[in-house]
Amino acid sequence: MTSHACRGKCTGLLWGFFLMAILTYLLLYIKLTNRNTPKHHMTAYWLQWIAFMDSKKINSAFDSSNNESSKFNDSINCISQNLTTEILDLCQKSERGATDNGFIPFNKFEYPLEIDMNDLVSNLKTAKNVSIKPIFSYPYTFVKSPTWMCEYRDVRLLILVKSGVSHFKRREMIRYTWGNYTESGVVTLFLLGSTPHVMFQRRILQEHHHYGDILQMSFFDAYYNNTLKTVGGIKWARNHCNQSKFVLFTDDDFYIATELLLKYIENMQRFERTSVYRGAMWKRGRPIRNELNKWYISRQDYPFDHYPDFVAAGFMLMSIDFVIDLDLAIPYTKKFIFDDVFISIVAYKLHVQPSHMNSVHINKFPYNREGFRQIIASHGYDRTSTLQQAWWIHQNRHLHKSGRKSIRAYSVRAT
Numbered sequence: 001m002t003s004h005a006c007r008g009k010c011t012g013l014l015w016g017f018f019l020m021a022i023l024t025y026l027l028l029y030i031k032l033t034n035r036n037t038p039k040h041h042m043t044a045y046w047l048q049w050i051a052f053m054d055s056k057k058i059n060s061a062f063d064s065s066n067n068e069s070s071k072f073n074d075s076i077n078c079i080s081q082n083l084t085t086e087i088l089d090l091c092q093k094s095e096r097g098a099t100d101n102g103f104i105p106f107n108k109f110e111y112p113l114e115i116d117m118n119d120l121v122s123n124l125k126t127a128k129n130v131s132i133k134p135i136f137s138y139p140y141t142f143v144k145s146p147t148w149m150c151e152y153r154d155v156r157l158l159i160l161v162k163s164g165v166s167h168f169k170r171r172e173m174i175r176y177t178w179g180n181y182t183e184s185g186v187v188t189l190f191l192l193g194s195t196p197h198v199m200f201q202r203r204i205l206q207e208h209h210h211y212g213d214i215l216q217m218s219f220f221d222a223y224y225n226n227t228l229k230t231v232g233g234i235k236w237a238r239n240h241c242n243q244s245k246f247v248l249f250t251d252d253d254f255y256i257a258t259e260l261l262l263k264y265i266e267n268m269q270r271f272e273r274t275s276v277y278r279g280a281m282w283k284r285g286r287p288i289r290n291e292l293n294k295w296y297i298s299r300q301d302y303p304f305d306h307y308p309d310f311v312a313a314g315f316m317l318m319s320i321d322f323v324i325d326l327d328l329a330i331p332y333t334k335k336f337i338f339d340d341v342f343i344s345i346v347a348y349k350l351h352v353q354p355s356h357m358n359s360v361h362i363n364k365f366p367y368n369r370e371g372f373r374q375i376i377a378s379h380g381y382d383r384t385s386t387l388q389q390a391w392w393i394h395q396n397r398h399l400h401k402s403g404r405k406s407i408r409a410y411s412v413r414a415t
């Protein structure tokens with residue numbers, strides 16, 4: 001009786017479960033594939049983020065430590081913050097005021113060459129005889145240099161996208177979305193290093209033949225050569241595109257609202273801003289001393305307890321006067337492995353302060369229409385589909401009609 005009664009109901013139930021399982025799977029799949037970065041990248045990001053938040057906590061705890069009504073007891077500040085062991089270690093050392101075993105406090109910052117950088121730069125500009133010898137040699141050449149991109153053209157903004165040699169699809173999608181602004185006086189070029197991979201190089205040459213927007217340099221393309229890439233970009237901008245008032249350095253996994261950025265720049269020009277160095281600013285960022293971390297830096301290479309305030313590498317907006325000064329000062333500054341920190345060190349020596357842009361996000365901005373009306377940039381768009389989606393939301397387009405068509409058109413072109 002019971003088994004008979006169950007048969008009808010149970011098949012229904014089973015089907016129900018089956019459908020639910022499929023639905024859940026689909027939902028999870030959509031959610032997971034919308035995730036921004038590959039795993040190893042994410043982990044590194046999280047570690048950096050945690051360290052950043054922790055350093056903020058430590059700083060705020062220290063700032064309030066002189067305050068009588070502060071709820072923190074000085075000697076337990078570090079413990080009560082639930083810090084990672086590494087940060088806890090730093091925290092306790094600074095708490096004891098130790099510099100012997102800890103790191104040198106930033107107010108004692110020194111970095112080769114110890115010279116008056118502004119003085120040097122103005123001497124170099126006036127072609128005075130400078131006897132100081134450069135310490136950062138840049139023997140690399142431009143394998144592909146599309147100098148015509150800036151010639152005879154009214155350029156308002158030069159966008160240099162640091163891209164990996166094998167990221168063909170990302171470049172294609174950028175050209176198709178936020179990079180397609182040539183008529184508005186925007187020149188977008190992709191900065192690449194070299195590759196021993198013959199097939200890759202062949203495809204890059206084809207790509208360049210087709211679009212003419214590849215700026216390839218002779219050093220080996222690798223994450224830890226990003227400083228060489230940025231320095232090469234600075235050189236090129238100064239020598240071949242200095243009529244552009246602004247230069248933006250960005251990465252190929254960034255979403256950028258080009259016309260909002262142009263508005264932002266227009267506004268700055270109205271106030272004749274000089275020495276512009278802007279983006280998502282990291283105040284008093286702490287060097288990471290964990291050897292497993294992507295951003296590990298040894299005590300020998302950087303002995304101070306924090307970096308100069310810097311603008312995160314994925315979005316560095318600079319005015320051309322600053323770019324020119326950087327290009328002149330860089331040969332006289334010791335190379336540093338992370339390009340954003342390196343720029344901040346040179347900027348510090350030139351007495352140029354970075355400033356923060358609220359509309360630049362170093363984490364992935366969630367898709368919502370209101371938000372996309374205001375943000376200028378967001379990181380984490382390494383999948384061509386998510387970049388396209390973000391772009392459509394930004395343009396307030398509907399996904400169902402023209403969207404599908406363009407996706408198909410795109411996938412035909414990219415393969």
Ligand SMILES: *[C@@H]1O[C@H](CO)[C@@H](O)[C@H](O)[C@H]1NC(C)=O
Pocket residue numbers: 067068069070
């Ligand atoms: C001390 O901290 C309290 C609460 O955190 C704050 O209201 C007060 O202004 C602080 N005093 C000083 C001198 O910083």
Ligand SMILES: *[C@@H]1O[C@H](CO)[C@@H](O)[C@H](O)[C@H]1NC(C)=O
Pocket residue numbers: 073074075076
């Ligand atoms: C702070 O904490 C230490 C140890 O936890 C304790 O010995 C000291 O009395 C505390 N100081 C104050 C002002 O509460």
Ligand SMILES: *[C@@H]1O[C@H](CO)[C@@H](O)[C@H](O)[C@H]1NC(C)=O
Pocket residue numbers: 080081082
């Ligand atoms: C620290 O971590 C422990 C366990 O992980 C938790 O119980 C505690 O509430 C945390 N304290 C703070 C201040 O976050």
Ligand SMILES: *[C@@H]1O[C@H](CO)[C@@H](O)[C@H](O)[C@H]1NC(C)=O
Pocket residue numbers: 129130131
């Ligand atoms: C520049 O200075 C160096 C030594 O300081 C000297 O050898 C050289 O001749 C000078 N060059 C010019 C053009 O004055």
Ligand SMILES: *[C@@H]1O[C@H](CO)[C@@H](O)[C@H](O)[C@H]1NC(C)=O
Pocket residue numbers: 175176177180
């Ligand atoms: C760029 O936009 C124009 C229209 O504004 C369009 O005709 C062209 O096909 C676009 N280029 C790419 C690469 O999508």
Ligand SMILES: *[C@@H]1O[C@H](CO)[C@@H](O)[C@H](O)[C@H]1NC(C)=O
Pocket residue numbers: 218219220221222224225
């Ligand atoms: C950076 O480029 C130089 C020159 O091509 C190369 O010798 C070096 O191995 C590269 N660095 C990394 C980390 O790949």
Ligand SMILES: *[C@@H]1O[C@H](CO)[C@@H](O)[C@H](O)[C@H]1NC(C)=O
Pocket residue numbers: 238239240241242243324
């Ligand atoms: C600007 O670019 C032109 C070539 O386009 C070059 O001759 C000039 O020296 C550059 N200016 C500076 C300050 O580098």
